[in-house]
Amino acid sequence: MESSEHGAMTAAVSGGGEGTPLLRTRQTPLVTRIYQLLLAQISAGDFKPDERLPGENDLAARFQVSRPVVREALKRLRNDGLIYSRQGAGSFVRVAVEESQPVLGYAPVETIADIQRCYEFRLTIEPDHAYHAALRWNDAALDRIAAALSLMDDATRAHRHREDADYAFHTAIAEATNNHYYMSSMQALKDHISVGMKFHGVSLMGPSSGLTGVYDEHRGIFDAIRHRDGETARQRMRTHLEGSRDRVFEGRALDLSL
Numbered sequence: 001m002e003s004s005e006h007g008a009m010t011a012a013v014s015g016g017g018e019g020t021p022l023l024r025t026r027q028t029p030l031v032t033r034i035y036q037l038l039l040a041q042i043s044a045g046d047f048k049p050d051e052r053l054p055g056e057n058d059l060a061a062r063f064q065v066s067r068p069v070v071r072e073a074l075k076r077l078r079n080d081g082l083i084y085s086r087q088g089a090g091s092f093v094r095v096a097v098e099e100s101q102p103v104l105g106y107a108p109v110e111t112i113a114d115i116q117r118c119y120e121f122r123l124t125i126e127p128d129h130a131y132h133a134a135l136r137w138n139d140a141a142l143d144r145i146a147a148a149l150s151l152m153d154d155a156t157r158a159h160r161h162r163e164d165a166d167y168a169f170h171t172a173i174a175e176a177t178n179n180h181y182y183m184s185s186m187q188a189l190k191d192h193i194s195v196g197m198k199f200h201g202v203s204l205m206g207p208s209s210g211l212t213g214v215y216d217e218h219r220g221i222f223d224a225i226r227h228r229d230g231e232t233a234r235q236r237m238r239t240h241l242e243g244s245r246d247r248v249f250e251g252r253a254l255d256l257s258l
Helices: 008-013 030-043 056-063 067-079 112-136 139-157 163-176 180-188 190-204 211-226 230-248
Strands: 083-086 090-093
Touching (some): 030 067, 030 139, 056 067, 067 090, 112 180, 112 190, 112 230, 139 211, 163 180, 163 190, 180 190, 211 230
Antiparallel strands (some): 083 090
16 A cells, blocks of 8 residues: 555546545555655745755654655655655755756845735735646645645644644645746745734634635635636635735735835
């Protein structure tokens, strides 16, 4: 079972209609589980380009699995072109952007109004991310979106909000568009988006937790992308971002003309 075919996660989430629950990651083969976890961490930027991954022993201890399981998961990441190996030195994250290319950047978040501005900008690009991702995804790209969604599922069941998994979900969609301008924008916005996601996570806690509803929004976006329904994916992403913004600001937008 541990040598399951590439795309096992996609198959797991494609077995039913819109209301079919996402198959829990722990029910998938161990190799796929570790592959998904590492994939989400790399997508979220936890490991930088050319950064060395922890060794097989460390990863086995961290994930409480055997070294052969870790070795197979790393092999899948290498086959996907996400990591590379150096003889005797270990595994490293592959460089995603040429060092000679200029790095896009934005002014740092300084006020609550900047969070609203970030949402405003995201609303101009991310619905189109979802639309083009629906039309262009391949198996590897869909697996990356599914891996991040699976982490969000686990966090929701544990009554937690994980900004890293949330960001990984949105960047995986941008990556699935096969448009490097979209991906570069999301990478440049990482710190700005993270601030908004932290505020959003706080807004979801309390006696009337909104975590399940927000997970369902993400699941709905994934379902539309998986079914190659670009217009629905675009609308669901817009609705999600507008809802996120309204939850952060409690429905009271700031006057940005001042």
